[in-house]
Amino acid sequence: MPFFPLRGAGGPAVAEIAARHAATPAQIELAWLLRRSPTILPIPGTLSLGHLRQNLAALQIELTDAEFEALR
Numbered sequence: 001m002p003f004f005p006l007r008g009a010g011g012p013a014v015a016e017i018a019a020r021h022a023a024t025p026a027q028i029e030l031a032w033l034l035r036r037s038p039t040i041l042p043i044p045g046t047l048s049l050g051h052l053r054q055n056l057a058a059l060q061i062e063l064t065d066a067e068f069e070a071l072r
Helices: 011-021 025-036 049-060 065-070
Strands: none
Touching: 011 025, 011 065, 025 049, 025 065
């Protein structure tokens, strides 16, 4: 199970891509993990319903090939 797969905050690339998608950096990181491999099952932790909704919204984010590669 990956822990901080994009090194925590992910840097400026994550922030830029998040802004383009009107998403949070965490949503972009989850979208990246989901696209990376069908055998990866992210298990994000949360203590609130709001964060759970944010995590689930990452399923709707489709990263372009260029965005995916920029986050590698």
